[in-house]
Amino acid sequence: MNLTDRVVVVTGGAGGIGAALVRRFVAEGAAAVVVADLAADAARAVAESAGPQAHGVGLDVTDEDQVRALVDDTERQYGRIDLFCANAGVATGGGIEVDDAGWDRAWRVNVLSHVYAARAVLPAMLARGGGHLLMTCSAAGVLTAVGDAAYTATKHASVGFAEWLAITYRDRGVRVHALCPQGVDTPMLADGLAAGHLGAKVIAASGVVLTPDQVADAVIAGLAEERFLILPHPEVADYARRRAEDPDGWQAGLRKLVRRLTT
Template identity: 85%
Template sequence: MNLTDRVVVITGGAGGIGAAMARRFTAEGAAAVVVTDLDGDGARSVAEAIGPVAHPAAVDVTDEEQVRSLVADTERQFGRIDLFCANAGVTTGGGIEVDDAAWDRSWRVNVLAHVYSARAVLPGMLARGGGHLLHTCSAAGVLTAVGDAAYTATKHGAVGFAEWLSVTYRDRGIRVSALCPQGVDTPMLAGGLADGHLGAKVIAASGAVLTPDQVVDAVVAGLAEERFLILPHPEVATYARRRAEDPDGWQAGLRKLVRRLTT
């Protein structure tokens, strides 16, 4: 996808990767960038800093009716949506002890929100014969988020759903990309480090933390090539192969890393 003159919607756009997408897509010549977030003030701040191409909206992606309204309002104002970026995500930093409410929120934000946006935006894209869905899924979706059970499970679900969409709709003109970065310098990572989350410590110890702008460099290249898996950290592909070829050895390596960081 060439981003020039495209109409783009981004969820989770008040900071981190979402805000970086909004800035870069505008620089690439997008006709309109709708910046949405549960934090409406944050979305407005990002949009105002970008200029008249950007349009803020306060949206709870776990509320399907709000997502439908977002899509309908955008199509009404701009005539279409060319690229929908389901980018909002949450983490817990815990394991099986995490309460049901946190598991439910992880499921709703990290998986069901992708379902809701696909339900809302696909009819218009299919009618026009084209469109692109970009789902931020995380390297946790193809590997494991050590220390965060809910994040691991839901991000695997997000990758699986994105793959299903791609298999089902590509021949009808719909392109789907799963963005799977590893460590990114975002408020989510900073908060995890501040709270002492094991997963955040693992990411920091890897020494491969990218800026959101570096992640979006990979996004723009991946969209242009219409790739399914967009891996800002190329080493994730190597890790995924090792994990598939020798799951026991892969898990042994992770356990060794955990012992080193916790003893």
């Protein structure tokens, strides 16, 4: 996919990976980039700094009516959506002790928001015979987010849903991409470290924390090559193979790491 003259929507666009994607899409020559986030003022600030092609709007990705309205408004204003980036995500930093409200929020933001996006954009994409869906799923979706049970479970679900979409709609012209970064220098990681969350400590200990701009670089390359799985940390592919080939050994290694970080 070439971003020149494309119409793009980015949810969770007010910071972190989302803001980096917005800036990069504008730099690549996108005709329009809609920056959507629950923090509407921050979304507008990102859009203003990115350039005249971008504009910011408020959006609760867990509200299907709002997602559908955003898609309808964008298609009405620009005629189409070429790329929809379902990028919003939340972590809990906890295990089974996280209450039902925390699990429900993780499920709604990390999984159902992708379902709502697909329902909203697919009809027009299928009618045109083309379009792209990028879903930020995290390396936790192919590995495990140590210390965060809900994040692990919902990110696995988001990868599964993205793969289902890719299998179902690729032959009808719609390309689906699962973006699965590992450690990225975002507010989510910073907040996790400040709160002492185990998962954030594991990421920091890995020694490979990318900038959001580096993730955006990987997205541009992945879109150009029309890859399903976009791995800004290429070592994640090796980790996934090791996990599949020797699950007991993989788990033993993670338990050892947890013991080192918690004793």
